[in-house]
Structure formats: structure tokens, C-alpha cells
Amino acid sequence: MSARLRSMTRSGSTVVLAGLVLAAGCGPNRRPVAPFATPQPLQLQTVVAIDKEGGQVLAGSFAGNLQIDGGKLVSAGGRDIFVVKSDKAGKIAFAKSFGGKGDDAATGVAFDPDGSIVVVGTFQGQANFDTKPIEAKVRIPAQRGVFVARLLRDGNVDWVRQISVVNVPTQISVAVAPDHTIVVGSSSAGSLEKPDGKDTLAGESLVLMNLNQSGEPIPSQAPRMLMSGPLTCEHDLCHADWSSPPLTAGCGSYGVTATICLPYVDPYCCTVHWDPWCVEEVTTVTYHRCDCSGLCTEGWPFYPDACPIARNVIAINRGSAAVALPLHVVLRIDQARMSLMTWP
Numbered sequence: 001m002s003a004r005l006r007s008m009t010r011s012g013s014t015v016v017l018a019g020l021v022l023a024a025g026c027g028p029n030r031r032p033v034a035p036f037a038t039p040q041p042l043q044l045q046t047v048v049a050i051d052k053e054g055g056q057v058l059a060g061s062f063a064g065n066l067q068i069d070g071g072k073l074v075s076a077g078g079r080d081i082f083v084v085k086s087d088k089a090g091k092i093a094f095a096k097s098f099g100g101k102g103d104d105a106a107t108g109v110a111f112d113p114d115g116s117i118v119v120v121g122t123f124q125g126q127a128n129f130d131t132k133p134i135e136a137k138v139r140i141p142a143q144r145g146v147f148v149a150r151l152l153r154d155g156n157v158d159w160v161r162q163i164s165v166v167n168v169p170t171q172i173s174v175a176v177a178p179d180h181t182i183v184v185g186s187s188s189a190g191s192l193e194k195p196d197g198k199d200t201l202a203g204e205s206l207v208l209m210n211l212n213q214s215g216e217p218i219p220s221q222a223p224r225m226l227m228s229g230p231l232t233c234e235h236d237l238c239h240a241d242w243s244s245p246p247l248t249a250g251c252g253s254y255g256v257t258a259t260i261c262l263p264y265v266d267p268y269c270c271t272v273h274w275d276p277w278c279v280e281e282v283t284t285v286t287y288h289r290c291d292c293s294g295l296c297t298e299g300w301p302f303y304p305d306a307c308p309i310a311r312n313v314i315a316i317n318r319g320s321a322a323v324a325l326p327l328h329v330v331l332r333i334d335q336a337r338m339s340l341m342t343w344p
Helices: 256-260 276-284 308-317 327-341
Strands: 004-010 013-020 046-050 056-068 071-086 092-098 105-111 117-123 126-129 132-135 143-151 157-167 171-176 182-194 197-211 224-226
Touching (some): 046 105, 056 092, 071 105, 071 117, 105 182, 117 171, 126 143, 143 182, 256 276
Antiparallel strands (some): 004 013, 071 092, 126 132, 143 157, 157 182, 171 182, 182 197, 197 224
8 A cells, every 4th residue: 555645733734744654554644633732621610609698609611602691701712710699599799701812710619708709720821800910820831820819799809819830630629718718629630830849649639728818828737638540551652553452541640641532632542543643642742751761862841740750750859769760860850850840
């Protein structure tokens, strides 16, 4: 069978790869894959809270127009955050949207005992909260900023803060104590950054941060809890030919297969074959690496959880059992790790 031309759409342009000679039973033509695609925040999730007077607040995310009791909210682009408050009888007190041209989502909401509302979630790029814009300080497009916003009883924004950088998908939750302490929780996998340092999660839930009523961080000794571990992949996700069997979505560490096999990325990899295109997407889509032995060479940039060898170094620095690694590798990874962990 003659060689096929493979085309690949990236960022609106088409790159043609010619001269790829395949064995009999050629692999499929290049599947269209969104470049640097990431799992999208929970599109249809809504969260609700009830105050001591029976009033309700509903929050979530939407795209386009959101119809609310005869009125509507209009997205600024991508998905925006909505917050709707009603009284006990269901009469709308206010309906507001926040966000920007990226994908923004509210995933947690709670009433403060004084009647104000605390909303948390993730945002991408610049997001506007009334007259208080914030910009996500992230390292790579696959990450999102975590916001905490306090709304007064009338819906006006008192303050908004970015408190962390996380991978997506990440669930952010919130509760408010009787003394007005704001407790923010997170369930995530992969790298997590906040002002006091960086951590690597393996599918865990934890208290991300405590804040006072003014939005300033306060100490927390809350424990983290391991929620789940990765499934074992049926074969190495970094080696495949055109007939390699598909992998189970979600197998392996840090959501590599779960990300690639999303319906809007490349589900072929987990339904038909995990082929060489899927191997390539480990790097181009999820920012992980299959050339971990070359961490000290130039090429694709890496971040601390891009390779098991880097995770081992992090484990050493966190006080886990030592792993025998060449000194120059430890130093090189530590140097990169420190530069990446510096809070913007």
C-alpha cells in the first residue's frame, strides 16, 4: 500500500507530513486533535447554599446566554461564572455573571453568617468580577487559577483573590465557619501551587487554604486524604504501533489517558488503538514526557510531575524514602523545580 499523507490541524493551520511509509494495513489518517487540549471545567455543574432566613444562592458556569426569570446573562467568551440569589419565596434578589474570554467556573458557594456569599472555582486568563479584574498567574495553558470571591448581601463584589494554581479538572469547594473563617478545599491530581510552595497530588482531597473575612490567608493544620490511585495501564503508554490495543481512559498517573481520551480530544486512543499519534499526544496534549531519560537535554520543557524521575526527586525533598539518582540529574531537576515553584 502506498504511503499516505497525514495532515494535522493545529491552531487553525494545517501541517502536512509526507513520506511516512506504513506497513500493510496502514494506520488511520491523522485524526484532528485540539492542540494543547485540556479537560474542561465541569460545564453543567451547579452548587447551591441556603442562608438562615431560607434564601438560596445558586452558582455555576454557562456559555452563551443564560435565561433567568425573564432576564438573561451573557458570557464574555468561553464559559463564565453565574451567581443567582433568591429569597425564601423564590423571588430573584440578584443575578450576576463574572469571567472573561477564557473558561471560568464556580464550583463551590457558601453563606457567611453575616449574609455575605463566598464563591470559589477556577478561571483562565483574565476574569472580571464587577470592577475587580484578576489575571490567572499560571505556568502553562493546562493550568487554571483558583479564585475566592466574597459578595456582599446585595451581590456587589467585596473582594476577589487568586489563591492557587491547579491542573484541570479540579474541584474547588468552600465552607464558612461561625467565626467567618473561610475554608477552601480541593480535589485534584498533579501539580498544585500556592504562595507558600508547591505540591504534587496523586488524586487527593485536601484543605487548600483558610482565609479570614478579609481574604487574608490564616494557618491551617487540616489533613489531606488520599481518595484514589491510578489504574494500571494495559501496556506502556509511551510505546505503540498502529495495531496496539486501546488503553483504559484514566489509567496511569496524573490523568494522561483521561485527558487524551476525552470526547473532544482523541477518544480513538481508548476505543480503537493506542497508536503512535496517541504516544505523541502524551507530550503535545498533556505536557508529560516519554523521553524522561533526557531530562537534562534541550527540547520540550518539563515541569516537576512530567516524569516519574522528577516525581522521585520531589518525594526525596518531601522526606520520602530516598531514590538513587545521579547527582547531576537531581541538581538539574531541583534547579528547574525551584524556578517553576516561584510564585509569580
